[in-house]
Amino acid sequence: MRSIAIVGANLAGGRAVEALRQAGFDGRITLIGEEPWRPYERPPLSKEVLWDPANVPDNFFLQDEAWYDDNRIDMRLGTRAEAIDLAGGGVRLPGGELVQADRILLATGGHARKLNLAGSDCANVHYLRTRDDATRMALDLREGASIVIVGMGVIGAEVAASAVKLGCKVTVVEPMPVPMERALGRRFGQWLGEEHRKRGVATHFNCGVTGFRFAGTVSARSRRTMAP
Numbered sequence: 001m002r003s004i005a006i007v008g009a010n011l012a013g014g015r016a017v018e019a020l021r022q023a024g025f026d027g028r029i030t031l032i033g034e035e036p037w038r039p040y041e042r043p044p045l046s047k048e049v050l051w052d053p054a055n056v057p058d059n060f061f062l063q064d065e066a067w068y069d070d071n072r073i074d075m076r077l078g079t080r081a082e083a084i085d086l087a088g089g090g091v092r093l094p095g096g097e098l099v100q101a102d103r104i105l106l107a108t109g110g111h112a113r114k115l116n117l118a119g120s121d122c123a124n125v126h127y128l129r130t131r132d133d134a135t136r137m138a139l140d141l142r143e144g145a146s147i148v149i150v151g152m153g154v155i156g157a158e159v160a161a162s163a164v165k166l167g168c169k170v171t172v173v174e175p176m177p178v179p180m181e182r183a184l185g186r187r188f189g190q191w192l193g194e195e196h197r198k199r200g201v202a203t204h205f206n207c208g209v210t211g212f213r214f215a216g217t218v219s220a221r222s223r224r225t226m227a228p
């Protein structure tokens, strides 16, 4: 094997690149990532990046930029792989360029599940998966803003805590009777809900969402805050 193309430049893709070089693979490695950033850690997206999107924490990125140069990684960031071209022997990029490779690793990860509900395409409805999502969301987490969080899994709970820290009025809607019941049991879920209520979060458990209506104020950026 002389060349490998990795599609998806986040944790799995980034660690695969490192492992290949550590294992002595000396051939051509192309790392293709739709996001514009080199591989980074997502856990800070619900915490530090919301608090201060301009200053990501130390160790946010898996490696500094020089590491990829030093290790001769052909970085194709901000580039969506369009197709695997088996006849051509590689990965097709937008515009038709073919990245030739003896092996292709798909490390394309997951997506936030979109809610197909009335109002869910408004600018102030956010999904949190990427650094850019977190940066956009942070603009709306202003002191005094009313924020509704749909879903209180780990990420919803962390965003609720971050929004409280930033001075927002936070309401959580969760379809299960207590948060994270399936993963961690009812007792833990009750405790978690109580801890959030103690910090001022309004909780609506056992409660689904059927749509979004906005009655908030228009901000300077022409975005409306979401009133619970």
Ligand SMILES: Cc1cc2nc3c(=O)[nH]c(=O)nc-3n(C[C@H](O)[C@H](O)[C@H](O)COP(=O)(O)OP(=O)(O)OC[C@H]3O[C@@H](n4cnc5c(N)ncnc54)[C@H](O)[C@@H]3O)c2cc1C
Binding pocket: 007, 008, 009, 010, 011, 012, 013, 032, 033, 034, 035, 041, 042, 043, 044, 045, 046, 079, 080, 081, 082, 107, 108, 109, 110, 111, 128, 129, 130, 155
């Ligand atoms: C806010 C948040 C907090 C989290 N906190 C934790 C935590 O505390 N602990 C924990 O264990 N896990 C946590 N996770 C989950 C963890 O981040 C994921 O398990 C991890 O990101 C998975 O890495 P991955 O590389 O497999 O996939 P992903 O991170 O999804 O990366 C896949 C990449 O592939 C790219 N891609 C997809 N299709 C294409 C294409 N056609 N062409 C080019 N690129 C493409 C995507 O843009 C993406 O950048 C958290 C996730 C989020 C969103």
